[in-house]
Amino acid sequence: MNTADKEQTLRRISQAIFFNCSAAYLVDAAADTYEELFADEDFKAAVGPSGTLTDLYKGIFQQISSGEVQNNKNYDAFVDESLFKRDSFTGNVTMPSRNGLKSFIYRVVRTAENENTIYFMENTEGHDSDRLEKMKMDTIQENYLFSMIVDLKKDTCRNSATTEINADRQDYLDIKYSRWRYMIANMFMPNDKSMFLSASDPENIIERLEKEKLFRMEIQMQNMQGEYIWVRLSFSRMKDFSRENPIFVYTVQDINEDMLRLLHQENIIAAVEEKNKELDNINKAKTVFISNMSHEIRTPINAVLGMDEMILRESSEEHIRQYAYNIRSAGRMLLSIINDILDYSKIEAGKMEIIPVEYSSSAMLDDICSIISIKVKEKNLKFNVNIAEDIPSRLYGDELRIKQIIINILTNAVKYTEKGSVTFTVDCVGAEEEGMTGLRVKVEDTGIGMRKEDMSRLFTAFERLEEKRNRNIEGTGLGMSIVVRLLEQMGSKLDVDSVYGQGSSFSFVLPQKVIDSRPAGSFESARKKRLENEKPDEIPYAPSAKVLAVDDTSFNLTLVTHLLKRTGIKPDTASSGEECLKKVSENHYDLILLDHVMPGMDGVETLDRLRRMGGSAAHIPVIALTANVMSGARERYLNAGFSDFIEKPIVPSKLEAALVQYLPPELLEKREK
Known part of the structure; x- marks a missing residue:
């Protein structure tokens, strides 16, 4: 103090x-x-x-x-x-x-x-002056409505003091305690009388005051105006209290204002808790809705992109292939919008997890440049890449989310730049902690720029700046909002500088753990070398492999069948969990591709029943092939006993990689594309 x-x-x-x-x-x-x-x-x-x-x-x-x-x-x-x-x-x-x-x-x-x-x-x-006695009385009157000393052995109330408001209670003086208890009981609420009589019972008082110096109870009591107020009744033992000398002090303290204030606060807390519960239910309902929406939208997109892939594989007519490329571009844009909505819902629900892994800095940056280069070429822009040579070769962080952040910023720059260039700069700065580095990323463009008054709205979800001017630009308005939230989760922030009509600059510094401090070297040289050393993708060929595809949508079964065509595999199909179990009991399978959301017996229940069949069925690799990709989906499927998880829309290379991983090696032959 x-x-x-x-x-x-x-x-x-x-x-x-x-x-x-x-x-x-x-x-x-x-x-x-x-x-x-x-x-x-x-x-x-x-x-x-x-x-x-x-x-x-x-x-x-x-x-x-x-x-x-x-x-x-x-x-x-x-x-x-x-x-x-x-x-x-x-x-x-x-x-x-x-x-x-x-x-x-x-x-x-x-x-x-x-x-x-x-x-x-x-x-x-x-010591015995009137002044001292007056002070004692003032103390009692200031704090208590009523007070008296009780001798249980003699059954008397030996002394008492009251405030002016309760002056007519002087008739409690010098009466038997046993009589007083029943007189005072009539002043309590009807339901509280028995509680008071139990608490004030002589035997109860002796037992409690032998163990503790005082005990209290809060209760409603009638005052002299006939109103019920909250009071605190206190029973405190006198010095040398014992069963042979049971003398105690009884007091009544007015706590009405404090209790009403407390009850009011409790009502407010209860109301807030009820509101929070209501909001929590709404959020849960929203999460379920988004999950269902994701599944329902991804299912037809899977069919669209899958069949489009088959057109590109099998058609040699250039104008048909051009149509297919356009379909793929539009389908991927739709999928990107869905992914943005899902990511934002995860962040809002606090379910977006940052999962750090060891990664190659140059390989990550190469992936980013490869993706953005295509977008830049489509708009005839210049793409300047400045990657410092002293960046540590291996870092530790959430590579997937770092890629997402940088790609979102670069994509945003390309979207709003009609002519000129987009410049991508990456280097490292010192970090406060030993063994750490600051990965500094900067994206500059010569686009339309932003007004100062609009910059604060850049990160508002579902909002786009100058809607009329930018109505032809695709997107949800969620990309930059997701960037800001992800950077916050990883201990960083986005800095923005913009000149209206001239362009914008976005930058951040992300702390990363250094795994290998050796410099990555020249980015261009490493990229060229990587391209030279890359082997063409090899397609697994396993015509003798027995694969069962299970999905309640016939279109999806047709798609899987077509996607497996170049592997030489001709899968069996089942449209329900029950049919899956029947076919497994009658045939041998090396791999099962199992959908999750099916009417009747879903994929998880089907897997459980399959494992309980015993024999070879207990060991068949089963891959969850599903459009359910909400936060934690992969972990839930693996915990449920699935061998792996492939999301819809199906990426052909992922499906083919799964064949290599889970089919018996002796069944695999390799054939180049």
Whole structure:
């Protein structure tokens, strides 16, 4: 607590109690410490500015006489733990001063949880003065509606005090406790009467106060105006309390305002929790909807792109092939839009995972340049690539998402540039942590640029700048929003600079762990060498392999059959889980391609039933071939027992790679395209 706070606390509380306070100390009973708020010379001579409670007690309650430490008579009462659990307590003490012994009135006031303030004032009228008694009564009246001392052995209420508002309760004085219990019970809510009678039962009180110094209960009680208010009933044992000497103090404290405030807060919290639950249900419904939408859209796209692939493979007529290329381009654009929507939904749901792997920096950048070069050529733009030679050859990070970020930025630059160039620059900067580097990426274009007032809207989901001007540009408006979110997840941010009508610049620095610090060298040289060393794709040829394709859509079965044609494989087909199990029981298969979402028995249940058939069926490799690609889909399929996962639309090279991996080696022959 700083000096200003100390003075404010002292002024606020002490003025309400004393105007001529001799000393004040802030006590933290839980931490067993005290701190001086204010002290005159008498207290400074005996008590230090801070220390343990033992130090405080010694300074105030003990005096040195003839070389021996002697306790004040109130020492035991003051160090009692229950003292610091009360809202207020008043007593008196005699302590040595510069001019001999002096008598002081002290008051303990609770100011916070485990925190109390003790005030001292010189008592010039003696310990038993009217002034001390008045202070005690003021303390009671300030904190309690009602208070009395009960002797259970004698069945009497020996003493009591009430506030003016409850003055007519003086008839509770000097009556039998057993009678008083039933009189007071009528003041509680009907449903609470039995609870009060149980709590105030003599045997219950004795048992509880033998174990603890006090116990309390919060309950609604009728005041003298006939209104029910919240009160706190306290039963606290007197010193030397025992079953043979069962004397305790009963108090009633008005906590109505605090309780109403608390109940109001609880109602607000309950309302917020209900709203959050509602929003959570909406988000879950949205996730299910997007998952279903993804599956429903990917299924026909799979057929479109798959059949288009067959046209490109089998047709030699140039104009037909040109139509097919156009279909493939449009289909891939549609698939890109779907992927953007799915990625954004994953990020919004907090399910986008960053999965770091070890990767080759030059290979990753080469993949990016290969993809963007095609887009740049289509618009007759110049593509400038500046890759620093000192970039570490191997890094550790989420290669897939880094590619996605850079490709999104480059694609955006190409989209909004009609003439001129797109410049792609990559180098490394120092990092704060050892073994790390900062991968710095910059994309500049000579495109249409942005106004300053529009730049903040660049990253708003589903929004595109200058809609009328850019209405012919394809896209969802999600790409840059996804970029920003992914960079945030990887500890980076996107910097943007733009001049309207002249172009834009996008850059970021991404921290990456260095696996191999050897420089990657010349990017162009490495790319040329890689192209020279690349072998033409080889198509697996396994005419004797037995493959079963299972899908409830006949079009998909036709597509898989055609995609496997050049491998020499003629697959069996099944249109349901039940038919799949029947064919497996009758035939031997080397590999099963199994759809997930099917009516009746779905792919997961079919796989489970298949494994339980035993024999060779328990070991057949089964690949999930599905349009369900929501976050974590791959992990869920692998955990369900599938050997692998291939998403729809099917990429022919992935399907062929799976044949190489899962078919028995002795069945494979290789044939060049």
